[in-house]
Amino acid sequence: MTRQQSTRTELARLGFADLTRSRELLDEFDPEILPAFAGAADPDQALALLSRLGASASPLLADPDAAARLIRVLGASSGLAEFFARHPEHLDALAERLDRMPGPEELREDLLASVTDVAGEAAWGALRVRYRRHLARIAAWDLEQPDPLAAVDSVAATLADLAGAALDASLAVARRSLTFPAEQIAATRLAIIGMGKAGARELNYVSDVDVIFVVEATGSLGTDVALTIGTRLAMQTSRGIQDLALEPALWEVDANLRPEGRDGALVRTLESHLAYYDRWAKSWEFQALLKARPLAGDLELGERYVAGVAPKIWSSASRENFVESVQRMRERVTEHIPAQDVDTQLKLGPGGLRDVEFTIQLLQLVHGQHDVSIRQRGTLPALQSLADGGYIGRAESAEFSRDYRFLRLLEHRLQLARLQRTHLMPTDPDSLRILARATGVQASADSLVAAWQRTKHEVRSLHERLFYRPLLSAVAALPEEGLALTSEQAKARLAAIGFTDPGGALRHIAALTSGVSRRATIQRTLLPVLLQWFAEGADPDHGLLAFRRLSDDLGEAYWFLRMLRDSSGAARQLTHVLSASRFVVSLFERIPEAAAWLEHEEELRPRPLEQLLEETRVTVARHAGDTDAAALALRTARRREVLRLALAGILGFVSIEELGEGLSDVTTAILTGVLELAHPHDDEFEFAIIAMGRYGGAELGFGSDADVVYVTRPTGASPEGAAKGAERVVRELARLTEDLRLPLELDLGLRPEGKNGAIVRSLDSYRAYYARWSLTWEAQALLRARGVAGSAALRRDFEAMADEVRYPAKITEADVREVKRIKARVEAERLPQGADPSRHLKLGRGSLSDVEWLVQLLQLEHAGSVPALRTTSTLGALAAAEAAGLVARKDAVRLKEAWILASRARSALTLWTAKTADVLPRDSRQLEGVARLLDYPPGSASRLEEDYLRTTRLARQVFERLFYGAPLRGPSTRG
Structure with missing residues (x-):
């Protein structure tokens, strides 16, 4: 690559477009400044303007930081470059980095000083030059911020303060220029009220400054004379800012928001203003007054004006059809946009700045009648207050704030470019590329346009939802x-x-x-x-x-x-x-104070088992001697904790795995408590509760039965006496846990011999049974057996006994065929008559049963040689099977997705209806309710249905291939 090619490549990397011209111009400068052009919005423009400034820029170019600052400003603003070309002596404004934005008093003093010793028209010229010097410094600070969106507020506030200082300086010149007697001019107080963005301290680089003039006579001066002098002062003050002169105008002083608009008197007394607002003002005028602030002139008079109109502002929303009139006015603004500009209007178009501002102002006027906290001038402070007061959501507030700042940033950069008032987005690629670089938040023209279109959509959507609430x-x-x-x-x-x-x-x-x-x-x-x-x-x-x-x-x-x-x-x-959720509502009826948890996310986290058990112990001790009262307290605690978990599940604070564990822990807590009530002493026999099924796997859902088996062991009594005592404990457990409001079904169906077996057995009886009579399905059921309450020693011994049965060293082909036969029988016989197998969440194709039976078969086959498979958790065992290479990654993902979706849908059905159900509903309203609980957007009933059917169909394919179609693997082939 030649040096010329290398140079052109470097220039292109820095952002230059005209590589030939740029190479020629760069020969005029020290090559050391070249990297600084990477920070310029338009490197070509920056270089051309730097060349135009010539030797006057040399002092800045000698300092790398100052050179970078100058190049950024020139690349972003040809308007400021024109100012420096007219007044090169002010280039030193960029010599030092601005560490902080100047305050309003600092700006006012400096601009007043700039006109103090200057006479006639020259004073206004000096004012405009000084103003633009400050403008250049503000722009330089703005352009070097690492987060330009965060800087928007400070820039807008300082620009408003600078405008107020300019009006004060121009008013000072106006007072000197009038030919009235000096004592009459001195006796005439004039307040300049900032309206719109100037009043709200959110001004643009080039914007009309909306004002209202208020006059007051002091001493012996008559009101008529004061009005005459005040009017001349107002006119001269405006002239000093906006009339044609050698130094271009700063901006237009717009007094059209005054009473009666253009047809009204330019200047009024405070009393005249208040009388007008009492009798004649239209609704939009009160909306405009929201941002009124003493901006310049006599600030004390200005404060009295603001205090006088405030009660009228905050009662205006009670006027007949007030809200509709504000809404119609916003619509008229949109209707009057030229057709060719609608899609490019940053300010007035749909999804533009006005949508944000009108929305916030309307909400302020309606709710500010009773809530003083939202009576804010600024758009963003008002938005924050509305969010703090609950009138809009915090997410909406954050989204609106972000979008508003982004639109303001675009507006700032567009106006800064030529120091001209504009609100139209460019459409040509080159201008969009330059604007993207100027914002510092988008890398390309395409990404900028995409971000803008997305912002417009978000703003319009929020506007329509809030403004037309x-x-x-x-x-x-x-x-x-x-x-x-x-x-x-x-x-x-x-x-x-x-x-x-x-x-x-x-x-x-x-x-x-x-x-x-x-x-x-x-x-x-x-x-x-x-x-x-x-x-x-x-x-x-x-x-x-x-x-x-x-x-x-x-x-x-x-x-x-x-x-x-x-x-x-x-x-x-x-x-x-x-x-x-009707389920939640039914629990709220008994525990309304639980609504307080919603303020604190930590209150909606599942409580650890240790904490639940400690509360259980305290409850039982507190009600010693009153079994029924203690049981009632335990049932109430269970309702409370289930409600906590329901709220957490609906609001997305817990995963389905955390929910299953939390519900299982709550069940363990109440069973521990009622067992202590039912069997307070272990001197005759030990007693333990063994969790089975989904409870054993810590995978309970809302409405799930708690599968359990009971085990006992004599310690002092005869075996017969211990058995009878244990049966009494079982009956008492059923009585003490009975809860019509939130049923707790203790299901003993997984005990040996099923429904025909004894409701409680001794450990020796279990051991003998499993050694002699156990069927394959019973070994399979033990895979999720887990001791949860009662004698810790007995629980350990039961689990040890269960391990010998559920984790065999090898399993015969006959046993595997039996597991498959029983699964096929379950599918054929247990599915409710008429139920659609594709929609049953528990027994349907690809649903919970398929995943669990496949995982359990793998455990029976391989847990003897793969210790990681020795877990009661379905997902834990599935992960272990994948890690051991027994299930391919893709298959494991499909199985997990189906199990999680079916589990979530099953709990969602209970939450939605407050009834236990296992079939995905067909009714669109019911399906919509379930979909919303599963975090689908509104109108997603069919989408949930499609997702569920697709997910379970894929899982079924995996199940059939691995469960029915694959030969036995590993140790099982040696059975």
Whole structure:
């Protein structure tokens, strides 16, 4: 490669487009500055402008940091380059890095100083030059930030402060230029109120500065004279900023937001302003006043203006049709965009800045009537306050904030380029490439466009969901017009968003919001949000009814009201679980205080078994002598912990494996407690409970039976006496665990001889039975046997005995054929009549049974030689089989996916219906409820069905190949 080729390659890598021209221009400069062009948005422009500046830039180029700073500014802004070309003496503004943004007073003092000793028109020229010097420093700071999105707020606030300082300096010049008597000018107080982005301290690089002028006469000066002088001051102040002169205008001073707009007086007294807003102002004018702030001039007068209009702003939402009028105004703004600009408008178009701003302002005006915390001027602070107050979700707030900053960043870079007011995205590839480099957050034109389109979609979606939130207008008027929610329009809107019984919903709403209690006030304010969240759930009607009952149960509980008001995440989670699960609602009716857990994620984590057992011991000790009271306390604790796990499962805080372990631990805790009540002493016989099936594997789901077997061992009594005593314990266990609210079915079907066998046996009896009579299925059942309660020694001895049966050194072909025969029989006989085998979650094709039987066959075959297979966990054994090379990775993945999906769907069915069911429903509403609990988006019933059928079909293929089709492997071939 030649040196010329090498140079061209390097230039291309740095971002140059015109390689020939760039090589020629670079000959003028020290090669050491070349790497600095990598940080320029447009390296070609930066180089050309640097060449134009010539020797005046030499002092900066001698310092690598200053050179990089200058090149970044030139590459991003030809407008600032033009300023430096006119005033090269101000290039030193970039000599030092700006460590922090200057404050408003610092800027005001500096700009006032720039005009202090300058007379006439020259003073305004000096002001504009000084302003642009500061602008260059702000831009340089902005362009070198590692996170430009995070810098947007500081840049916008400083630009607003700079605008206020410029108005103050121009006003000072105006006061000197008037021909009125000096004492009259001095007696005329003029406040300049910042509106829009200037008032909110979120100004752009080049933006109209919206203002309102307020005048006041002091001393003996008459009001008419003060109005005349104030008007001249306002005109001259604006002229100094925006009229044509040798130094270009800064921006337009826009006073069209004043009373009566362009047709109204430019300057009014405070009293005149307030009178106008009392009598004539339209709804949009109060929306505009949200951002009013004393910006320049007499700040004390400005503060009185802001204080005077504030009550009018925050009562405006109660006006008739206020919300609809704001919504229509936003629509009119969109309608007036030229057709050719709609798709490229950053500010006014769909998904643009105005969507964010209008949404937030409307929510502020509606909810700010009663909540002072959201009375913020700035868009982002207001958004944060709305999220903090629960009026929008924290996720929505974070998404809106991120999108708003991204759009503002694009707007800043576009305006900085030529120091011209623009809100249109470029469409040509070169301009998009330069803009992508300027933002520092996108690497290419394509990625920038993709990010912008994604942002527009997100913003528009959030805007439509929040800005047009159903019942917002009715709730805005509710404090004065409580019957507004009984209108047919309200019913229609409720029906439109998913409520099947709008009339019933309105009755619940009325019950929740009637009266003057603190609870009613907060719920009246929050209902627009809550209703939308309920509407997003699978059963909005049931969710709203459950919320009403929960609110009635908790009454004026401070923590509940505070949670609703201040914790949007918790409130949203509450609406989600109430509209998603009848199972949860039934438990909430007994344990309403559990709603407090939603504020703290750690409260929704499964409690460790040790902690549960400690609570069990304390409960039994506290109720010593009162068995029934102790059992009731244990059953209540079980309900509480199951509710905790249900909430965690619905909200996605636990995996299906963690859920299975948690539910198994809760079952172990209650069985440990009731066993201590039923058999408090071990002096006659030992007693232990052995978990079997899914309980033994720590894989319980909601609604699962607890498969157990009971074992005893005489210690002091005769074998006959011990047997009778053990039977009494079993009967007492059944009585003490009986719970109609949350049944606990202790299933003994896996005991020796099944339903025909003894309900409890001694360890010796078990050992003798398994040695002489055990069938293959009984050895298979022992694969998940695990001691959970009672005598620790007896549990260990039982498990040791079970190991001899379930982990044989070898297994005969006849035994393997028996396992396969029984599995085929189960498929043929145990599946309920008429049930679709492809939809049965437990016994269907590719479902739980297929995975578990295959894994258990592998354990029977190989656990004798592969110790890792000696586990009661289905997934644990499957992983061990894969690690041992007994199951291929792809097959193991398919089996695991099917087992997890079937397990999740089975629990979801119970959560949704509060009934135990094993068949994937066909009814679309039921299927939708299950899908939503499995984290599918709305309208995904058919998608869940397709996913389940596909996943289990693939798992069935693996099962049939490995279970029925493969020959025996390893040790089994020697049986």
